[in-house]
Amino acid sequence: MTNKIEITSIIRKRTLGLTFVLGAASLAFAQEKINISGKITDKQNQAVPYASVTFSNKANKLFSDATLSDEKGEYKLALAPGNYDITIEAIDFKKSTLNKQIRTPGNLGNFTVEAESSSTLAPTKDIEGVTIVAQATKPYRVELDKKVYDPSTDLISKGGNLQDVLSNVPSVSVETDGTVSMRGNSNVKFLINGKPSALLGLDSGESALQSIPADQIERIEVITNPSSKFEASGTAGILNIILKKAKGMGFNGSVTGSVGYLPSTNLNTNLSWKKGNWSWFLNGGGGYRESQGENNSDTRFFDPTTLATTQYLEQNSLNKSQNKNYNANAGFNVDLTEKTSLNVSGMVRGSNSTNNNTVDNYGFDAARIQNSYSQTLALGTGKGISAQGDVGLDHKFDDKGHNIALSLSLQRNQNESTENSREFDAGNFIYGTLGNNNTVNKSVIGKIDYELPVGEISKLEAGYRIDNNTNDYDFLNRGTDINLNYNVLNDYSGNTVYKEMINAGYTQFKSKVKNFGYQVGLRAEHSNINIDYLNLQGNSSSKTKDYIGFFPSVFLSYDLGSTSNQLLMNYSRRINRPRSWFMIPYPTSLANRQNLFRGNEDLNPQYIDSFELGYAIQKRKFTINPTLYFRHEKDDIRMVVLSETPGSNVLITKPFNIGTQDQYGLDMNFNADLLSWWKIMGSIDLFGYNSKGTFFDAEKMSKPLSFDGSGFSSRFRLTNSFRIDKTFSMQLQGFYRGGEKTASSESKPMYVLNFGANKTIWNGNGTIAFNIQDIFGTRARNVVGFGNNFEKEQYMQWMPRTFNLSFTYRFKQGEKVDQPKKKKDINANDQGGDDQGPPM
Structure with a gap:
């Protein structure tokens, strides 16, 4: 508790001090x-x-x-x-x-x-979409190659973090374990302001989503089928998170503090100052958060020949964790000339965490009579520090859209963790492990984007990007006997160095002929990957993967009377490169010796061809956007669960390239002002799948494991917003996830209900918000998994019911809207929109 008070005090003092300095400066120019x-x-x-x-x-x-x-x-x-x-x-x-x-x-x-009339609209704007940087009438809008979500109207995630916001974004789902998926596919590419970011971690973005406060998010771009201008990785699509920057002339800012249960505290500030050719921004804060999750399983082992039960293993796991984090994002933009601007920014994120995991292991014979019991206690600690620096130069050759943009990003992310695990039988210590892991990720990203208008209604775009990533993993695992004598486990200790160099170039052309708009492009990426592995036993390996991929994209639109009533059709080819820790050939954790994960250094990338046919009608009172989609994946990466040895109750989870998978479905998003006091926003995702593939390991399996299967499932989300009066609003949100069955698992349906309320005070300068996540405590997953010689039932609840109360104070809010300098600048200079090109 003392640490929480100290952190909050430090942040508060520094925030108020900076607020005073900037406020005094702004008065000088009043x-x-x-x-x-x-x-x-x-x-x-x-x-x-x-x-x-x-x-x-x-x-x-x-x-x-x-x-x-x-x-x-x-x-x-x-x-x-x-x-x-x-x-x-x-x-x-x-x-x-x-x-x-x-x-x-x-x-x-x-x-x-x-x-508006379709015959007189500017064609280029019809293709690009017009983004007014201001409080939107609707939280969701559709553009040619992306959908944009504005979280400012989201009461349920007030005082929360990025993960809470993503739970409310159309076409996006957050699973019970925190994994983010789009249309049922978890291979999502995360970007911050248009590029991979150390703010999320260079290798595993989902694990850091809780460190970005909701209050610092300007908008989220949902790109289900990215064009060739965007990097080709991420078969599910791209989530581009745009953080707040300077808005309006003079000084603007806000400070948000929140408290919640399970215990959580946060204090965050957003400050900006714009004068003349200069604009500065500073977003930062910190917080403390506790979480608690359950993971219970019941596994039946059987003879694969006779199917007769041989034994049972029941495991009940309770994990409690505490996390302290802080982050800061600062920078400036200056107009060097009327046509040239320079932007510089820096980010830093830090975290400290502890995890206490208790696992009760019950063994039973074939008649379900208990014959063993043990308990595993695992205490883990972790700390991480991430830093990133960015510099960009934008130049306009004229006022007609002839532009060039250059940028360089340097990023570093380091995570250190320890894991002390001890196993007891009938209260007697029998075995323990002690693990020390250190991971360092470094990345250099350079890119150049060029835009050339062709006539009055067309535009040619081209660019180049280089990504140089190095991930260094050091693992030291030790085991102890009953006398607490620790010995290094040489097979489970070592070093893996993962190096990745990607060179990419793209070109695309967009234009319009009457009501018909089109954009065609081609991207080429050359990937060179080297994996060097050495464990303390002396076993070593070196893998090199070198391949070139071509990724075309086609986007078509047809205006049915106006640009607010369109048919949209697109195609793109994507790639999913295995994450580096998927390729580490030894277990990264030994806390639960009955369930281990091993990487596979022979993994290859998977490819996907994605098609979409959509309709978008956007009016003042409502928006409807139904989309039919189809995806074909080859070299699909699947997790295979195997017994360590025949008859063993130790299960090894390992990824493999297995077969193909087709996905198809209807994704419909909508919002409407039903009454002056009642608004709704909803999404419906009905999807099916058809998988083909087999896996066989002669040493560990008696027969091949089939991944052939098909099925159908659904997801529904509906958010109701009620305005009680001019200063008081409420939201009620329901989410339903249908059951899903594959060749290797079957999950049961799940539903969740959330509530939020918002009260504005002090003439609009203050806001009090309250929300409840998971009112009925139903956000849990029930899954049955099938293997070659086992059947496993599993219940997992990632987080119980939580409450949050937050207060936001805003100063100088009379100046909220950016100045559109010229036609090209209607989208803010945040590297997020199509004009700015996050993309490469």
């Missing part, structure tokens, strides 16, 4: 302003809500500002007197511009905008 107001209407004199209204001062851009109209189409703003170009943008309406001299305070009257 200018006398006058209050103006107005209203945005259509040609029928009806109010246009949530329109972006930008005032650009023609004499001094420091006085420029922007705002949004409210539900009645009205807006208010404080401006310095002067001559302004006024730009108005709203969904389903044409962009409108006018000029006005503002001398005195008062109402500027009505500004009228015209409903």
Whole structure:
């Protein structure tokens, strides 16, 4: 408890100190302003809500500002007197511009905008999609090659972390063990601001999702079928997490603190300052979190010839963990000239954790009579530090979209862990292991993206990217006898060095012919991978894998009257390179000697051909986006569970390339304003699969294990948002996951219900939020697994019911909206959108 108080105190002092300094600086540049107001209407004199209204001062851009109209189409703003170009943008309406001299305070009257017409829309925008950087009317929108989720309206994840946010993102699911999947596929590629990031860890992104606070996330881009501009890895698709940066002129910021149960505390801040050609941002904070999970299994072993039961093994596992983490993300952007800008940023993340895992092992004979009992106590500790530095240079050759962007990213991630495991029989110590693991990941990423307009409606894009990754794994495992004499386990100790060099180039062309838009591209990637393994027994191996892959992509769209009513069709080819720790040939943990994981250094990448046919209608009151998809995977990577030796009750899990798999389904996302006080957002995923493949190990198996099988399953999510009054809102969310059966496992259905509430106070400067995750404690997974000589029933609950209460204070929130400098800059300079090219 003392440590928690100290961490919170340190963060609070530093945050308030920085807030005071930046706040004082911003006052020094304050200018006398006058209050103006107005209203945005259509040609029928009806109010246009949530329109972006930008005032650009023609004499001094420091006085420029922007705002949004409210539900009645009205807006208010404080401006310095002067001559302004006024730009108005709203969904389903044409962009409108006018000029006005503002001398005195008062109402500027009505500004009228015209409903959009497909014959006069700018074709390039139709293809790229227009992103207004402001509070969106809807939390979800569809663009040509991605879907964008805005978490600012998500009450259920307030005070939480990235993992909580992902639980609410359409087309995305978070499994009970924390694994993130898209449309039932867990091979998801994570990006931060458009590139792999040390903030998530270079090798296993999911394990670090809890370290990124929800309050620091600007938006999430869901890319189920990435174009050739994006890196080709990740067969399920890409989740690009865009973090907050500087917004609005002057000083802006917020501080969020939260407490929860199971015990958790967090304090995070988002600060930004923009003046002249410079903008700075600082996001950071820290927290403490406890978690508790159950993993219980009942395994029946049998003779594979007669199918007669030989023995039973029941294991009941309870894991309790504590985690302390901190993170900081800071940087600046400066316009060196009117056409050239430089951006520099740095990130750091640290964590310390302890895990206490208790496993009760019960042995039974064939008649289910208990004949043995032992208990395993495993205490683990871990600490990690990640750092990343980025620098980018953007240059515009003209104002027509002729651009070039260069960037370099240096990343380092180090994790150290210990694991002390002891096994007792009837209270007597019989065996123990002590493991020390040290992993260092280093990465250098360089890329260049070039864009060239071709005529008025077309664009050619090309680029190059290099990834140089080195992962160094050191494992030292020791075993002890009943006299506590520790001896090094040479077979389970050693070093693996994984080196990966990927060179990639791409080109793509986009254009539009009347209502028909298209984008075609080709990406080539050369992969060179070296794996050197040496254990203390003296066994060594060296593997080299060298291959070239070509990854085409095609995106087609057809406007059914307007760009808010479209048919979308696309195709892409993807690759899944095995993660480096999938290729470590010895167990990384010996805490549970009955269930071990070994890597396979002979793993090859798997390839996927992905097709989608979708429809998107996006109106002011609702959005509907049904998508039919089909995927064909070859060299599919499957986890095979084997007995260590015939008749042994020690199970080894190991990945292998096995056969092919076809996946097909309907993924439908929607949101609607049913009433002025009731909004819904939902997703439906109905999917089927057909797998083919066999596996046989003559030394450990009496007959081949078949992976042939087919099945059908479903996932449903519905979020109801209720606005009680102007300052108070509530959300109720339900999630259902249907049962699923494969050739090697069968899982039972699961449902979850969550609740959130949000109260705004202090004239909009403060917000109190409360949420309950898993109201009925049903977020658990029941699975039956089948092997060559066993059948295993397993129950796993990753996290019990939790409560969270948070408070957010915002300062200088009158300046919320970015200034769209030119047509190309409507998407913020965050490396997240299609224009910025996270992608390479």
